[in-house]
Amino acid sequence: MLNIVKNEILAPYTTMKIGPAAEFFTIVKNRKDVLEAITWAKANKKKIMILGGGSNTLVTKKIKGLVIKNEIKGLDIVEKNKDYALIEGGSGEIWSKFVNFAVTHDLYGAENLFLIPGTVGAAPVQNIGAYGVELKDIFFHLKAIELKTGAEKIFSLVDCDFSYRSSAFKKELKNQYLILSVTLKLSRTPDWKLDYGSIKENLTLKGIVKPNLKNIIAVIQEIRNSKLPNPATLPNSGSFFQNPIISSIKFKKLLKKYPDIPNWPSGKNEVKLSAGWMIERVGLKGKKFGPLGMYEKQALVLVNYNNASAGQVLNFIKKVKAAVYKEFKITLKEEVNIL
Ligand SMILES: Cc1cc2nc3c(=O)[nH]c(=O)nc-3n(C[C@H](O)[C@H](O)[C@H](O)COP(=O)(O)OP(=O)(O)OC[C@H]3O[C@@H](n4cnc5c(N)ncnc54)[C@H](O)[C@@H]3O)c2cc1C
Structure with missing residues (x-):
């Protein structure tokens, strides 16, 4: 019972x-x-x-x-042919264990998402992403139970309505389903995405010209460990804010004032900016305010250095958002779910 x-x-x-x-x-x-x-x-x-x-x-x-x-567990290969395999992970499995499972079976596509903390079941909720790959790129389907009725349903890629750090489970389906398992479609041949976050540079430094899966996850581990605080010693939730997406028109105006502002095209007539750069630009990177601060190696990460209270965090979030708004007239949106 x-x-x-x-x-x-x-x-x-x-x-x-x-x-x-x-x-x-x-x-x-x-x-x-x-x-x-x-x-x-x-x-x-x-x-x-x-x-x-x-x-x-x-x-x-x-x-x-x-x-x-x-804590629903289980990792399984449910289908395999010469081109791809479908692997299913119980939603309570640790996400990185799922990626490791893919790596040990020589399956390609999930490697850039190695070491994102958390569980398999939460990965679709915010369409986790890192180093140029998002969950949606390797997603096949998920199984979920409706909390109201107990009925089970399979959600396809289209049903999930994935977008940048979002999905139907963060919007119209919020708190309506418990995701039971997630199935990924992974390739049996490599299709590396190495152009993001210095993966290529790190491989070159090691003299690796033809990388394998183990090389990639080792490099990802090195990069992440060098930049991100370990929650076990410095409590944090990773990127606290989303990178803002603004219209090209607004971006052109910003570019005049900040010619060095990092930016990436994002869909039609929109541009994605770096929230971390903006926080750094307003002088908050590495600065501590009581028990809280934005991490010195990655300004987007809010760290609870010394037993902060929930009220202190809420005040600090307001302070960061106000400073960024004052400078850029852009309101940062939290990536973290605040309850
Ligand atoms: C150091 C650090 C680095 C990080 N780096 C990244 C990164 O590179 N990229 C990235 O995208 N994220 C990153 N994150 C954020 C986080 O790891 C991901 O969002 C992760 O998917 C959260 O998993 P979780 O199990 O901890 O989710 P939780 O915090 O437990 O839950 C998150 C949301 O999902 C819902 N949820 C959880 N499980 C289920 C389920 N089974 N069914 C339905 N709803 C569910 C919850 O209700 C909640 O709304 C990082 C976090 C940290 C601390």
């Missing part, structure tokens, strides 16, 4: 290590547990909130209802 506990403190379940309690809390390990939790929530008229690894979640207040911590 499912163990549902009362008033469980959530801070240890998030990488920011902040957060009061959940009114009710349980851990699910399989589909049967999920259905039992749904039935309990219905009977007790409680809302459900899902937690994976808590690496993209900031809890600022007591959560009313039932928090389900997902």
Whole structure:
């Protein structure tokens, strides 16, 4: 039987290590547990909130209802032919373990996403991305349970409506489904994406001309470790803000004032900017304000250096957003889910 506990403190379940309690809390390990939790929530008229690894979640207040911590495991090759393989990961598996599974089976496409913290089930929610690859590029389908009815549904690529750090599960389907598993379609031959974030330079420095999967994940590990704080020692949630996307017209005006502003084309008549660069430009990179600060090696990462309270984080977020707005007239949007 499912163990549902009362008033469980959530801070240890998030990488920011902040957060009061959940009114009710349980851990699910399989589909049967999920259905039992749904039935309990219905009977007790409680809302459900899902937690994976808590690496993209900031809890600022007591959560009313039932928090389900997902620990559904399982990694499997479900189909394989000469061109590609489909691999399915249980939603509570650690994402990097899933990538490692692909690597050990010589399957290509997921390697640039190695070491993104968190679980397989959360990966589609914000369409995780790194080094020029997004989940949507290797996504096949996902299986999910509707929290209201307990009915199971398969979501295709189109159903998920992926976009930059977003999906249907962050918009119209928010808090409506528990993702049970994610299936990736991976190639049996390499199609490297090496032009982002100094992957190529790092390989060249090592004298690697013809890389293999192990070389790539080793390089990704080195780059990430050199830039990003380890949540185990410096609590954080990775990039705290999204890179803003603005119209080409607005961008042209900005470019006049800031000729060195980093930018990338983003769809039709839009340009993506670097939120980290903007935060650095307003002088907040590496500066500490009480227990909080934007990380000295990556200005987009908000670090909880010393047991900050939820209120302190909320005030600090306001401060960063106000400073960026004052300089650029652009409002940063949080990437992290704030509860
Ligand atoms: C150091 C660091 C580096 C990071 N680098 C990157 C990066 O390079 N690229 C990137 O994209 N992100 C990055 N992140 C953010 C984070 O790792 C990802 O967003 C990750 O997918 C979150 O996984 P999680 O299991 O911890 O999600 P959680 O924080 O537990 O949940 C995130 C959201 O997904 C929902 N959710 C979780 N599981 C399920 C499920 N099974 N079904 C339905 N909804 C669910 C939750 O309700 C919540 O809304 C980084 C974070 C850290 C701390």
